[in-house]
Amino acid sequence: MLISNKSKEIIDSCRFCWMCRHICPIGNATGQERNTARARALSLSLVERGAAKLEGSIVDNVYECALCGACTKDCATGWDPVKFTKEVRLEAALNDQTPAYITKMLESVAANKNPYGVKEIASDLAAEIKKHADKKDTVLILGADARYVGKDSAIAAMKVLDKAGVEYTVLADEPDTGYVLDTLIGAASETKEVMEKFAKEVSGFKTIITVDPADAKTLLREYKEWNIDLKAEVITFTALCAKLLADGKIALKSAPKKYSVQDSFFLARDLEEDNTRGIVEKIGDICDMLLVKKETVWAGSILLREYIPNVIDKVASRRLDDAKRVGGECVVFECVGEYEAAKKIDGGIDIISIHELIADNLK
Ligand code: SF4
Numbered sequence: 400m401l402i403s404n405k406s407k408e409i410i411d412s413c414r415f416c417w418m419c420r421h422i423c424p425i426g427n428a429t430g431q432e433r434n435t436a437r438a439r440a441l442s443l444s445l446v447e448r449g450a451a452k453l454e455g456s457i458v459d460n461v462y463e464c465a466l467c468g469a470c471t472k473d474c475a476t477g478w479d480p481v482k483f484t485k486e487v488r489l490e491a492a493l494n495d496q497t498p499a500y501i502t503k504m505l506e507s508v509a510a511n512k513n514p515y516g517v518k519e520i521a522s523d524l525a526a527e528i529k530k531h532a533d534k535k536d537t538v539l540i541l542g543a544d545a546r547y548v549g550k551d552s553a554i555a556a557m558k559v560l561d562k563a564g565v566e567y568t569v570l571a572d573e574p575d576t577g578y579v580l581d582t583l584i585g586a587a588s589e590t591k592e593v594m595e596k597f598a599k600e601v602s603g604f605k606t607i608i609t610v611d612p613a614d615a616k617t618l619l620r621e622y623k624e625w626n627i628d629l630k631a632e633v634i635t636f637t638a639l640c641a642k643l644l645a646d647g648k649i650a651l652k653s654a655p656k657k658y659s660v661q662d663s664f665f666l667a668r669d670l671e672e673d674n675t676r677g678i679v680e681k682i683g684d685i686c687d688m689l690l691v692k693k694e695t696v697w698a699g700s701i702l703l704r705e706y707i708p709n710v711i712d713k714v715a716s717r718r719l720d721d722a723k724r725v726g727g728e729c730v731v732f733e734c735v736g737e738y739e740a741a742k743k744i745d746g747g748i749d750i751i752s753i754h755e756l757i758a759d760n761l762k
């Protein structure tokens with residue numbers, strides 16, 4: 400394989416110690432060894448040694464990973480299974496070995512700026528976007544998941560910013576941040592081109608507010624890694640709301656309930672941000688699940704639900720069970736894709752996005 404020496408080293412350094420086995424949300428949902436970082440490293444080491452080909456079920460397995468980084472955090476060797484998984488996805492794409500279900504999503508990204516085949520955004524969201532067409536110094540980036548699927552979170556985020564008197568633009572033809580391409584095919588030239596286009600189209604803004612942590616992580620981490628010059632300061636919706644609350648620009652009324660915060664791994668692990676609990680505490684009680692913050696367990700996403708829906712329904716259901724087990728009454732989601740995946744199941748517990756929770760409880 401043409402993957403980096405670092406990734407080859409990671410694959411070969413796996414000690415098969417099983418420390419990552421209990422932590423993988425997908426492996427725990429399927430109960431299959433093949434879904435652990437350990438098993439993935441083993442199958443890829445066979446490819447590396449010429450004993451197997453990078454095709455069929457081996458490639459499928461590479462896509463049965465959320466890139467959530469839970470295994471990276473716990474890996475006994477200190478290596479990063481996410482790194483080789485992303486590089487092998489790129490390798491599969493370069494060798495035309497991308498599974499048909501991924502190719503279909505890539506075609507939709509190229510045609511519709513989202514992987515879900517959605518051609519138009521909802522009319523109520525379009526009407527809200529239109530109200531914010533004037534050019535300001537700040538741009539609100541809704542992201543593919545909120546713009547094309549999770550419109551309630553997008554509309555709620557705008558309601559909060561309007562209440563706070565924040566002046567911002569929402570682009571009618573919002574450029575793609577590259578989050579989906581980075582996830583599906585990693586550092587391909589197409590991904591870089593999309594990111595460069597995004598950077599160019601927002602170059603006239605001083606500040607970027609991201610609705611979705613997935614886009615925040617892409618802009619703050621991947622752009623830096625690939626030397627894509629983003630002139631604007633990037634701030635997450637939750638970080639901004641924490642500031643607006645501290646500055647008295649918004650106030651929240653109480654809506655007593657036991658809230659379990661579903662930390663997005665993009666915020667908790669990748670960006671090391673934790674603003675949501677401080678916000679939720681102003682509304683009700685925090686009832687934390689066992690594994691939270693940097694230890695968070697991914698609860699699924701609409702992106703992976705496109706091709707492994709039954710597995711993702713189980714992943715989401717298991718996480719909502721975690722909240723019920725500690726007596727939580729409502730799960731608060733930071734990440735739009737996770738929230739929308741959880742909406743697809745009947746988890747037996749209330750769920751809400753942080754955007755909606757704040758918007759619903761503005762004084
Ligand atoms: S990154 Fe997450 S989903 Fe992928 S193998 Fe590691 S723990 Fe499992």
Ligand code: SF4
Nearest residue numbers: 413414416419474475
């Ligand atoms: S924790 Fe790391 S070294 Fe151990 S099995 Fe998992 S990937 Fe391999």
